[in-house]
Amino acid sequence: MQELVGILAKKYYPKIVELRHQIHMHPELEFEEENTAHLVCKILDEYKISYERNIAKTGILASIKGKDGGKCVLLRADMDALAVQEKTGLSYASKIEGKMHACGHDGHTAALVGAGLILNELKDKFKGTIKLMFQPAEEGSGGAKPMIESGILENPKVDAVFGCHLWGPLLENTAQIVSGEMMAGVDVFDLEFIGKGGHGAHPHTTIDPIVMAAKFISDIQCVVSRRLKPVDAGVITIGKISAGTTFNVIADSAFLKGTARFLSEENQKILQNSIENIAKAVAFEFGGDFKLDYKREYPPLINDESAAKIARKAFAKILGEENIIHTAKPDMGAEDFSFLTRERKGAYVFLGISKDLKNPTLHHSSTFCWDDKNLNVLMQGDAMMALEFLQN
Ligand SMILES: [Zn+2]
Numbered sequence: 001m002q003e004l005v006g007i008l009a010k011k012y013y014p015k016i017v018e019l020r021h022q023i024h025m026h027p028e029l030e031f032e033e034e035n036t037a038h039l040v041c042k043i044l045d046e047y048k049i050s051y052e053r054n055i056a057k058t059g060i061l062a063s064i065k066g067k068d069g070g071k072c073v074l075l076r077a078d079m080d081a082l083a084v085q086e087k088t089g090l091s092y093a094s095k096i097e098g099k100m101h102a103c104g105h106d107g108h109t110a111a112l113v114g115a116g117l118i119l120n121e122l123k124d125k126f127k128g129t130i131k132l133m134f135q136p137a138e139e140g141s142g143g144a145k146p147m148i149e150s151g152i153l154e155n156p157k158v159d160a161v162f163g164c165h166l167w168g169p170l171l172e173n174t175a176q177i178v179s180g181e182m183m184a185g186v187d188v189f190d191l192e193f194i195g196k197g198g199h200g201a202h203p204h205t206t207i208d209p210i211v212m213a214a215k216f217i218s219d220i221q222c223v224v225s226r227r228l229k230p231v232d233a234g235v236i237t238i239g240k241i242s243a244g245t246t247f248n249v250i251a252d253s254a255f256l257k258g259t260a261r262f263l264s265e266e267n268q269k270i271l272q273n274s275i276e277n278i279a280k281a282v283a284f285e286f287g288g289d290f291k292l293d294y295k296r297e298y299p300p301l302i303n304d305e306s307a308a309k310i311a312r313k314a315f316a317k318i319l320g321e322e323n324i325i326h327t328a329k330p331d332m333g334a335e336d337f338s339f340l341t342r343e344r345k346g347a348y349v350f351l352g353i354s355k356d357l358k359n360p361t362l363h364h365s366s367t368f369c370w371d372d373k374n375l376n377v378l379m380q381g382d383a384m385m386a387l388e389f390l391q392n
């Protein structure tokens with residue numbers, strides 16, 4: 001089958017490169033992916049692949065039915081771009097001011113269309129159904145969850161899910177596919193310390209929220225080191241702080257914005273409780289008050305062992321066994337593919353795009369760029385993961 005997939009990938013490659021360039025030139029931010037969805041649907045129409053669109057605003061679910069019986073597998077791509085001004089100088093650079101495909105989602109979308117065209121030609125050669133999920137908003141508020149809530153994992157019931165991210169920290173033509181912990185879960189929080197403003201020379205008549213904020217920031221540094229098991233990973237970062245107006249005025253309140261990262265729900269609870277407890281303790285210590293708005297965003301991304309094995313087998317057929325990395329420490333970045341792996345067994349793959357690891361390709365940077373030829377690997381990899389799963 002891999003040989004056939006390779007031949008078909010070659011056939012569709014120019015079309016998929018053109019699609020990637022079109023998407024790249026017209027990047028769209030989360031839940032605005034109208035033109036991207038239109039480009040995808042135009043090709044699906046051309047090849048008579050059935051789909052449903054406008055799921056969770058701009059999402060698409062296409063479906064390719066093979067021979068009767070068999071299982072159902074879902075392949076996923078994300079479609080959104082970032083608020084970054086492109087500085088690559090590429091001939092197909094972004095034409096939209098301040099927006100750029102700086103994470104590779106243009107490639108994910110184009111390659112999944114390519115995999116769809118390949119699989120559509122092979123539909124009399126496999127048993128079962130392949131669903132293609134094109135989701136909005138991976139970067140921000142998350143399009144996977146509302147798409148799942150709209151029922152994409154049912155009718156027919158999806159048995160396994162696979163996805164892939166083009167990945168700067170890896171060399172081209174290598175893939176990292178681990179079993180178990182893969183990427184972190186992420187929560188975000190807004191915290192306000194409420195004090196009592198006054199004269200900078202008379203702190204005893206005030207409740208200083210800046211000192212409360214400073215104490216909080218200092219105290220939470222012990223949560224990961226003292227509350228989590230030493231071998232478990234966790235992060236608490238305060239990314240934003242604002243308070244006060246000038247040197248001789250004590251402010252009324254201080255605002256903090258932060259994120260917590262974890263690899264298990266158990267540790268998520270520990271981080272969340274610690275943040276709340278320390279905020280409460282600090283407010284009590286100074287006689288002030290606090291308001292905490294803690295939001296659970298993405299769960300951790302955990303690869304199922306049997307699904308990871310299938311993904312490894314699929315990519316090994318394209319890249320060679322020696323180019324598959326089986327073990328790696330989890331990345332504390334987050335990915336809303338985790339909502340899919342929470343519902344069904346699945347695996348998420350990192351596919352390398354760097355030419356030199358001394359100078360790796362940096363995601364979310366204004367100079368992020370990668371070679372079109374990686375589309376050839378990705379569309380074959382997507383197609384092979386589905387076929388391997390259905391045949392096993
Ligand atoms: Zn990204």
Ligand SMILES: [Zn+2]
Binds near residue numbers: 103104105138165
């Ligand atoms: Zn991304």
